[in-house]
Amino acid sequence: MGEVKKSASQKGAGIVFFLAGFIGALLVGWVVFPNVLYSTKTQPITFLHSSHQDSNCEDCHYFRDDGSYNGLPKVAKCAECHAEPMGDSPEEKKLVEEYIQQEREIPWLVYAWQPDNVYFSHAAHTQQQGIECVRCHRDVTKETKNPPFKENRLTGYSDKTMKMVECEKCHAEHGASNACHLCHK
Amino acid sequence: MSLGRRAFLQFVGGAIGGTLLTPIPWKLADDSAIWTQNWSWRPSPERGEITRVRSVCQLCPGGCGITARLVNGRRAVAVTGNEAHALSGGGVCPMGASSLQYLYAPYRIQQPLKQMGSRGDSKGFKPVSWAEALKEVTAKLTKLRSEGKSHTVACLTGQKRSTMARLWKRFLTAYGSPNFYTMPDAADSMRLAVALTTGRDAEVGFLWDKATYVLNFGAPLLEGWGSPVYLQKVFGRWQTEKPGVPRTVLVHVESRASLTASKAHRWIACNPGTEAALALGIAHVLVRDKLYDAAFVAEKVFGFEDWTDATGAQRKGFRNVVLAKYGVEETAKITGVAPQTIQDLARELAKQKHALVVWGQDKGDKPNSLYHDLAFLALNALLGTLTPSGTVVLVPPDPWGDLPEPVLDTEAYRGAGQTALGRPSTVPRTKAPVNTVLPFLEALASGSEYPVELLFIHEANPAYSLPETALVTQALQKAAMVVSFSSFMDETTQWADIILPNHTALERLDDVIGLPGAPYVYYALASPIVKPLYDTKGTGDVLLNLAAAVGGGVAESHPWKTYEEVLKATVASIAKAGTGLVATAGSFDPASVLPGRPLQPNFKDAADLWNKLKAGACWVDAPAAVESFATPSERYELACQGLMVSISPTAADDLFMPRFHPLKPSGEESEFPLLLVAYASLMLSEGYVPNTPFMNKLLPDDVLRKQDVFVEIHPETARTLGLADKAAAVLKTPRGETPVRVRLTTAVKPGVVAAPQGFGHTAYDEYVQQKGFNANSLVEVQLDPITGLGTLWATRAQLRRA
Numbered sequence: 001m002g003e004v005k006k007s008a009s010q011k012g013a014g015i016v017f018f019l020a021g022f023i024g025a026l027l028v029g030w031v032v033f034p035n036v037l038y039s040t041k042t043q044p045i046t047f048l049h050s051s052h053q054d055s056n057c058e059d060c061h062y063f064r065d066d067g068s069y070n071g072l073p074k075v076a077k078c079a080e081c082h083a084e085p086m087g088d089s090p091e092e093k094k095l096v097e098e099y100i101q102q103e104r105e106i107p108w109l110v111y112a113w114q115p116d117n118v119y120f121s122h123a124a125h126t127q128q129q130g131i132e133c134v135r136c137h138r139d140v141t142k143e144t145k146n147p148p149f150k151e152n153r154l155t156g157y158s159d160k161t162m163k164m165v166e167c168e169k170c171h172a173e174h175g176a177s178n179a180c181h182l183c184h185k
Numbered sequence: 186m187s188l189g190r191r192a193f194l195q196f197v198g199g200a201i202g203g204t205l206l207t208p209i210p211w212k213l214a215d216d217s218a219i220w221t222q223n224w225s226w227r228p229s230p231e232r233g234e235i236t237r238v239r240s241v242c243q244l245c246p247g248g249c250g251i252t253a254r255l256v257n258g259r260r261a262v263a264v265t266g267n268e269a270h271a272l273s274g275g276g277v278c279p280m281g282a283s284s285l286q287y288l289y290a291p292y293r294i295q296q297p298l299k300q301m302g303s304r305g306d307s308k309g310f311k312p313v314s315w316a317e318a319l320k321e322v323t324a325k326l327t328k329l330r331s332e333g334k335s336h337t338v339a340c341l342t343g344q345k346r347s348t349m350a351r352l353w354k355r356f357l358t359a360y361g362s363p364n365f366y367t368m369p370d371a372a373d374s375m376r377l378a379v380a381l382t383t384g385r386d387a388e389v390g391f392l393w394d395k396a397t398y399v400l401n402f403g404a405p406l407l408e409g410w411g412s413p414v415y416l417q418k419v420f421g422r423w424q425t426e427k428p429g430v431p432r433t434v435l436v437h438v439e440s441r442a443s444l445t446a447s448k449a450h451r452w453i454a455c456n457p458g459t460e461a462a463l464a465l466g467i468a469h470v471l472v473r474d475k476l477y478d479a480a481f482v483a484e485k486v487f488g489f490e491d492w493t494d495a496t497g498a499q500r501k502g503f504r505n506v507v508l509a510k511y512g513v514e515e516t517a518k519i520t521g522v523a524p525q526t527i528q529d530l531a532r533e534l535a536k537q538k539h540a541l542v543v544w545g546q547d548k549g550d551k552p553n554s555l556y557h558d559l560a561f562l563a564l565n566a567l568l569g570t571l572t573p574s575g576t577v578v579l580v581p582p583d584p585w586g587d588l589p590e591p592v593l594d595t596e597a598y599r600g601a602g603q604t605a606l607g608r609p610s611t612v613p614r615t616k617a618p619v620n621t622v623l624p625f626l627e628a629l630a631s632g633s634e635y636p637v638e639l640l641f642i643h644e645a646n647p648a649y650s651l652p653e654t655a656l657v658t659q660a661l662q663k664a665a666m667v668v669s670f671s672s673f674m675d676e677t678t679q680w681a682d683i684i685l686p687n688h689t690a691l692e693r694l695d696d697v698i699g700l701p702g703a704p705y706v707y708y709a710l711a712s713p714i715v716k717p718l719y720d721t722k723g724t725g726d727v728l729l730n731l732a733a734a735v736g737g738g739v740a741e742s743h744p745w746k747t748y749e750e751v752l753k754a755t756v757a758s759i760a761k762a763g764t765g766l767v768a769t770a771g772s773f774d775p776a777s778v779l780p781g782r783p784l785q786p787n788f789k790d791a792a793d794l795w796n797k798l799k800a801g802a803c804w805v806d807a808p809a810a811v812e813s814f815a816t817p818s819e820r821y822e823l824a825c826q827g828l829m830v831s832i833s834p835t836a837a838d839d840l841f842m843p844r845f846h847p848l849k850p851s852g853e854e855s856e857f858p859l860l861l862v863a864y865a866s867l868m869l870s871e872g873y874v875p876n877t878p879f880m881n882k883l884l885p886d887d888v889l890r891k892q893d894v895f896v897e898i899h900p901e902t903a904r905t906l907g908l909a910d911k912a913a914a915v916l917k918t919p920r921g922e923t924p925v926r927v928r929l930t931t932a933v934k935p936g937v938v939a940a941p942q943g944f945g946h947t948a949y950d951e952y953v954q955q956k957g958f959n960a961n962s963l964v965e966v967q968l969d970p971i972t973g974l975g976t977l978w979a980t981r982a983q984l985r986r987a
Contacts, residue, residue, distance in 0.1 A: 017192045021199025029207020037212070064234060071232075074257075115222055116229050155219040 038150040038159055044107055045099075046091045049140035057133075069122035072108055075099050109149040111160040112137060119185045129174075136162060233257035239267050239801025241697055241709040242281045243690040244874060245548070246346045247412040248697040248707060249273035250801055251281055253714035261285050261691065261715050266414070267801055271768030272700065272707075272775060276414035278867050283879035287689055288718070292674050292949045294686040295719035304662060307679045307948070315722065318683055322639075322668055323734040326360070329638050330735065335361030335596050336603035337638040339629075339664075341622065343368040343645030343873045346698050348755055349725055351588065352748075353643065356728055359591040359742035360735065361600025364637070366622045368645050368872075371549040372582075372701065373620045374974050378558035379579060380615030381825040382566075384815030387579035389562075390704035390808060393419040394776035396541035396576045398434045400467075400534060402460040402561060404545030404702075406435075407445045409867045411549055411702030420448070422776075436530070438463060441864060441897075441939050442932035453530070455520040457862050457937055458978030460544065461557035462845035463527065464564045466516025469507050470531035471567050477535070478569025486566060487816065488824025488842060495829060501838040503563065503823040510839065519845065521934075540568050541576040547865040547942070549701050550872065552620075552974035559825070560843035566821050573810035578704045578780040580808045585758045588751070594738030606634055609973040611831045622651070623966060623975035630660040640664040643724055644687065646873050648676040649946060649959060652966040652977055653920065670724045673874070676948045686721040688713070693723045696752055705778055708759060709803040710752065710795075723748055753795060760791035765806030767797045773805070781810030831971050848967040850981045852919040857981035859902065861918055861938045863960035869943030871961070876943060878952040887911075887928050888941060894957025895928040897939040898984065903929050906984055913987040916940070916958075918980045920965055923958035924987055938982050 052060075060073040079100045085092050099106050114120055125131045138147070138160075150159040164183075171178050204210065233256045242249045250270025254263040264284050268275035287293075297318040302309020329335060338360060340353045345367040357365045372388050379387050393399075393416070404410045407420060423433040437449035440457040455463050471477045482489050490502040513524040520527075534540045544561040546553065570577040593601065607628030608621045626647075628634050640661070647657045654676075661667055661680040669681035672689045687693070691714045700707040725748025732743035745751045759765065764783040766773075778784065784806050788794040798804060813819065817826045824841045832840050850860075868883045870876050887895055896916060898908070908914055910929045915922055916938065925940070933939045945959030963982075966975040 013192065014195045017195035018199035018202075021196040021201075022203035023199075025200040025203025026207055029204055029209045033207065033209050033212075037216075066235065068235065070234065115219065117222065152216060154213075154216040156223050157219070 037153060039153055041109055041149045041151050043109055043146045043149065045095050046146055048143060048145070050143055053141075063123060063127070067123050072110065075103070075105050078106075109151070109158070111147075111149065111158045113157060113161060115157075118183050120183065230262070231256045231260045238712065238714045239269070240691075240714055241270075241711040241801065241803065242277070242284065243344075243347070243695055243697060243711045244280050244284055244287075245278075245409070245413070245872070246697070246699075246701050247273070247278070247414060248346075248700050248709055248803070249277055249281060249412070249414045250275075250709075250803065251277060251284075252801075253285075253691065255715065259715060261288060264691075264714075269769050269771075270801070271770050271773040271803060271805060272412070272418070272703070272705075273414040274418055274770045276417060278409070278413050279880050279883055280867075280870055280874070280877065281414075283877040284691060286877035286879060287673075287874055288691045288715070290673065290950070292953075293672055293689070293719065294674055294678070294684055295721070297686065297720075298684040300682045304682070305680050307674060310684065313683075315685075315720070318685055319727070319730060319734070321683060322685070323731060325639055325666060326731065326735050330360065330596055330737075333596065333599065334638060335600040336363060337636060338362045338641075339364035339366070339606065339625070339637050339639070340641040340643065341366045341368065341645055341647060342641075342643040344643065344695075345370055345372075346701075348696050348698070348748075348751055349643070352725060352728055352751060353641070355588065355591050355742060356732055356739070358601065359593065359597055359732070359739045361597040363601060363603055363605040364625065366625055367620055368647065369550060369552050369620065369622055369651070369975060371545055371552060374552035374555055374558050374969070374972060374976075376582075376617035377613065377615060377619070377972055378555055378562055380617040381555075381613060381827040382559065382562055382814075382816070382822050383579060383811070384616075384817075384819075384822075385579055385581070386616035386618075387581050387808075388699065388701065390578040390580040391541055391543055391702055392539075392576040392578065392704045392779075393541075394422060395539050395779075396433055397431060397539045398436070398534065398537040399541045399543060400436050400438070400530065401445070401449070402438045402464060402542070402544035404543050404549075405439075405443055405445045405547065405865060406543075407448055407867075408443060409548040409865050410545050412700045413548075413867060415700060415703060418775075436533075440862065440934055440937060442930075443864060444866075453522055453526065454934065455522050456934070457860055458847060459520040459845070461554070461560040461843075462511070462516055462519040463522055464542070464544075464560045465507060465511040465843065465845055466513060466520065466522075466527045467531045467534065468560075468564050468567055468843075469511040469516065470513065470528050471535060471564075472504050472507055474531070474535075476531060477567040478572075481569040481572055482567065485572075485814070485820050487818035487820040487822045487826075492824055494834070494841075495826070496834055498834070500824060500841065503842050506839045506842060506844075511845070534568060539576050541565075541570060542568065543702075545702075546977075547863075548872075551977050552969070552972070554846055554848070554969050554976050555972045555974075556844045556846040560845070563823055563843040566823065571811055571821060573781055573812060578808045579811055580699065580704065580706060582699055584706050584806070584808070585755075585762045588754060591742035592738045597738050604634075606637065607973075609968075611971050612973055613825075613827050613831045613971065615827055619972075621973040622647075623653070623656075623968060624973045626651075626656055626660040629663050630656055632663060636665065637663070638665045640667045641670070642667065642677055642681070643670040644873050646671070646675040646677045648680065649948075650872050650961060652961045652964045652975065654959060654962045655920070670727070671873075672721065674948055675873075675875075676946065679948060685724070685727055686719070687724045687727075688717045688721050691715060692717045692721070693725075694749055694752065695723075695725075696755065704780070704808065705775075706765065706806040706808055707803060708755075708765075708798070710756070710798040712799050712801065725751065753791070756795045756798065757791040759804060760786075760788065760794045765804050767794065767802045768805040769802055778805065778807045780808050781812075782807050828971070847978070848969075848976065850919075850965055850967070850979060852981035854981065857918065857983045859898075859936055859938050859982045859984055860979040861916070861940060861963060861982035862979050863940050863942045863964055863977075865942050869941055871942040875946050875949050875953045881952065881956075889944070889956060890926070892956050893924075893926045894941065894944045896925045896941075896984075897928050897930050897933045899931060899933050899935040899937070900929045901935040902937075902984075903927060907986060908984070914984050915987050916963065917983045917985070918963045918965065920963050920980070923963065925958065925984075927984070937979075938984060 250267030252267045266275040266277040298310040299313045435449040436451045437446045438453040446452040517524045607624035667681045669678040671678040697709045766784045766787045916925045944957035965980040
């Protein structure tokens with residue numbers, strides 16, 4: 001028996017199969033996977049920052065007396081103006097009837113929510129370093145609708161949640177420490 | 186082109202290569218790690234605004250100021266001391282520091298329950314509505330009253346230093362029952378002794394800051410006796426150097442080298458339970474060598490010299506009795522303390538400008554023998570510490586007057602005429618209240634006298650924390666109906682028919698009256714730090730509700746709609762008295778309060794006082810100086826004429842005065858050659874609440890190792906028994922036996938076994954249950970033959986290799 005020689009056509013077919021697998025995987029990885037990994041959720045109420053231009057940012061997002069940052073306002077803050085509906089918006093009606101009147105907090109989906117094991121001080125970044133809010137958060141001033149909340153099915157966090165590498169990069173650029181204990185107490 | 190094996194492998198190879206260039210493996214690896222951080226059972230602290238609420242702790246009678254840290258005003262995350270509190274000054278004990286573990290405990294009772302199965306079956310409880318539960322209790326109360334059986338209703342409360350105790354007493358008085366009891370307390374016997382000798386109803390307060398020499402007979406000052414944090418602050422001040430002021434010397438008398446003994450300047454190791462004999466031996470030397478305060482004794486004391494009683498009989502006085510009976514050699518034989526030491530102690534004491542004699546046991550939750558209380562008081566009297574410039578004061582338990590008198594209708598009068606169940610006729614009639622809990626339980630268990638149709642148990646766990654637990658369980662089974670107000674499913678509550686759960690100490694508004702052992706009149710309000718977590722109700726409000734439902738004189742006697750109104754009435758009467766001040770650390774010097782010098786108020790009116798107290802401050806005043814005595818002789822009575830009704834007129838002379846009166850423990854010495862003593866610790870809770878998991882973390886592994894509890898024995902005792910350190914053994918007393926492990930230490934005397942209190946729970950949860958044994962189930966309580974109070978000193982015991 002003689003040795004089996006691969007024909008040129010066989011070699012070509014091998015490359016085709018290889019490429020089919022290769023390209024198929026790339027498509028799955030870059031196109032299908034991100035859509036499967038994240039589910040799109042909507043906020044419980046449509047809240048538009050642009051509709052609240054008569055208020056200052058600090059009216060709702062402020063530092064408490066002890067220096068800690070309040071983050072998102074509680075429903076009691078909303079009730080200061082919306083104890084009764086101010087307009088005809090169905091979303092406002094929902095706010096008043098389902099949350100304010102029932103003294104329930106709104107389960108906001110927070111785009112920038114960080115895990116429990118991360119310690120982050122807004123005061124150190126904005127008050128002491130003068131970093132603008134939009135360096136980390138989206139610019140909300142001109143928004144006409146809430147961006148979709150893409151929730152990672154595995155982790156539960158938003159796809160917008162800032163990863164550690166971004167913190168480290170900025171810290172390195174500004175000469176700030178990147179020691180573990182700085183954020184992981 | 187065929188789709189063979191080779192083609193498939195080529196496709197897979199391409200797919201793997203392609204996948205490595207996509208985010209799939211890298212993103213999944215990262216997200217999987219994050220996913221593990223968010224498992225549902227992983228605790229995640231609530232985020233939000235941090236606030237602080239100041240209040241006063243109610244877990245023991247210590248009255249310490251506490252600060253609770255809250256997230257978003259509703260989730261309590263920590264309890265620390267309140268630095269602004271004038272007496273506890275930011276300190277807190279292990280139980281107070283971990284008190285949130287009671288609030289969020291899994292063994293909390295979350296709604297009213299009714300026993301549907303057989304009594305004692307903890308799984309037989311079924312939830313009922315408040316209306317249903319209250320209806321049933323009201324029906325029982327109304328029925329018993331209409332049948333003329335109001336005296337068969339009884340109450341046992343563990344909240345002794347709160348308006349709740351007064352409200353319970355008032356409810357039972359108006360309802361028509363004399364059977365009101367509080368959990369035993371050192372004050373039960375001390376108030377009787379004070380009433381007999383001084384004619385006043387008062388507790389003894391000690392001027393700790395004024396004393397330069399403290400002779401302490403057994404009171405574990407650093408282990409939970411009195412007001413623990415306040416006393417630790419006092420101890421700290423004693424150790425602080427002040428120019429020109431000598432440091433206070435602490436001499437501690439106790440059989441065991443306790444923490445207090447080891448921190449004292451001098452430790453006198455006497456035989457267990459012989460402290461009173463040593464006090465009388467010292468009194469002997471003071472009298473013999475004329476070292477006592479002769480002026481005070483001559484002018485203010487009755488019965489020092491021989492006296493004539495009401496029948497005209499000649500009686501020997503204290504001088505002759507103590508000279509004849511408590512010679513130094515005799516005392517040395519009883520106490521095991523060298524004769525020279527006894528003489529030295531007496532001389533040292535007499536030399537002091539401000540000597541102080543203190544006495545006590547455990548956490549102040551055990552009554553003493555009446556005669557022993559009289560002995561320690563007598564030693565103070567001989568030293569002249571009871572004079573206005575002395576170191577001992579009488580603190581009235583209710584200086585601002587009680588709530589208005591209850592309205593007594595016919596049934597209330599009838600009930601008041603009944604004798605309290607089991608109360609011995611020998612109990613002296615004084616101004617002090619009588620709290621014969623153990624005779625009551627004995628009579629209930631044995632079924633003598635009359636039955637108990639309805640027993641209320643409030644903030645107490647007698648089936649665990651009273652000595653002789655078997656007797657308590659027996660008594661609970663004999664009561665026709667038991668209603669528990671406990672917030673927790675404890676050993677006692679398991680025997681209840683109906684449970685009307687109270688808010689826990691951190692969820693309710695309540696008050697703290699008096700500070701045990703402190704020389705102040707004290708009042709504080711305990712504010713709730715969070716809203717009640719479950720469907721519970723404050724027992725004060727429940728009681729007012731029951732009173733209104735019963736109607737008649739009972740309803741009339743309780744004109745308040747809420748318990749808060751009752752507390753406001755108390756605060757209003759303090760404000761009306763127009764004395765005392767709201768004390769805060771920094772501006773208030775605890776050492777500056779002297780008897781007879783009332784403090785100037787710093788509050789405007791009752792509303793102002795209420796607001797300040799609700800914010801966690803405390804009200805403090807100086808007690809009146811002891812200028813005169815309200816006894817038959819109008820003097821301090823070393824020979825108590827008040828005892829004439831309690832003991833036979835033909836009784837020996839020494840029965841009217843202080844004497845060493847050990848009660849013989851049961852069991853034969855041949856079978857039980859050792860003596861068992863139980864000791865308390867600040868890291869262990871043996872009262873209404875059990876140890877928190879955090880408190881257990883503080884215990885060293887030679888006290889608790891896994892589920893084994895250690896008892897202490899002297900190496901010599903171990904040698905005779907053939908026991909090595911950490912060996913397993915069986916401890917047996919006439920009351921029962923239990924497996925233990927032994928720790929060899931010279932901290933106890935040979936022949937003595939020291940066991941910790943606070944272990945061996947059978948109720949609650951896995952962090953509390955089945956850890957060692959309950960010392961209370963092994964010890965023997967002995968009823969004082971005069972007062973009927975249950976005293977505890979030592980139990981005969983046997984230890985053998987397991």
